[in-house]
Amino acid sequence: GAVVSQHPSRVICKSGTSVKIECRSLDFQATTMFWYRQFPKQSLMLMATSNEGSKATYEQGVEKDKFLINHASLTLSTLTVTSAHPEDSSFYICSARVGPGNTIYFGEGSWLTVV
Amino acid sequence: GENVEQHPSTLSVQEGDSAVIKCTYSDSASNYFPWYKQELGKGPQLIIDIRSNVGEKKDQRIAVTLNKTAKHFSLHITETQPEDSAVYFCAASRHTGGFKTIFGAGTRLFVKA
Numbered sequence: 001g002a003v004v005s006q007h008p009s010r011v012i013c014k015s016g017t018s019v020k021i022e023c024r025s026l027d028f029q030a031t032t033m034f035w036y037r038q039f040p041k042q043s044l045m046l047m048a049t050s051n052e053g054s055k056a057t058y059e060q061g062v063e064k065d066k067f068l069i070n071h072a073s074l075t076l077s078t079l080t081v082t083s084a085h086p087e088d089s090s091f092y093i094c095s096a097r098v099g100p101g102n103t104i105y106f107g108e109g110s111w112l113t114v115v
Numbered sequence: 116g117e118n119v120e121q122h123p124s125t126l127s128v129q130e131g132d133s134a135v136i137k138c139t140y141s142d143s144a145s146n147y148f149p150w151y152k153q154e155l156g157k158g159p160q161l162i163i164d165i166r167s168n169v170g171e172k173k174d175q176r177i178a179v180t181l182n183k184t185a186k187h188f189s190l191h192i193t194e195t196q197p198e199d200s201a202v203y204f205c206a207a208s209r210h211t212g213g214f215k216t217i218f219g220a221g222t223r224l225f226v227k228a
Contacts, residue, residue, distance in 0.1 A: 001161055004158075006158070032214065041223075042221075043204065043218060043219070043220045043221050044159070044204070044218050091156075093158050093159070095158075095159075097214065100210070101147075101210070102146070102147035102149075102208040102209070102210055102214070102216070103147070103149070103161070103164065104149070104161075104206075104208075104216060105161060106151070106158040106159045106160070106161075107158050108157055108158045109156070109157060109158040111156070
């Protein structure tokens, strides 16, 4: 299957700082990428849908100024958590849609710990 | 709104037994149904999928069935092994009228050796 790479896999940052997570489609072009947040033992919570070259569409309740999403190319989307707080600590996962079809592949996830 | 219900939330089986996870969707425009396996601390991995023009698909020990009329689809794992222990997510997806994928809440499968 298609490969989606996410980096970093783990990151620790201090409160008040910003941290960037990258999501890359390695062997295909992804016009649409998705960002999720997952709390322990819970399902995937869609945060936003990112389309190449346009503004991301955020789900209700997700602060777009806090979770900045950029999809500058067909193979890269980034999520920047700004002014991080301990409650932002979570597992963040990206996924990418393959072509015009429905198939979605996920990245490996990124553990964010804000201290 | 549209949703996907997944049952059971937790499933414990003995090694070698079969495991069945069931999902129900509400969006009649859904035409693609993937299943993902998520191991602890990792991202979900696509393990099998089925499209709306197919009623059943099998890949070694894993099979999926789809009943479009009833809006039900199921994952069947035969001859379970301890390494099958993980969280499994079903999803229903459509791309007509706007692309949308809705995930079930997940099933935590334990395979006891």
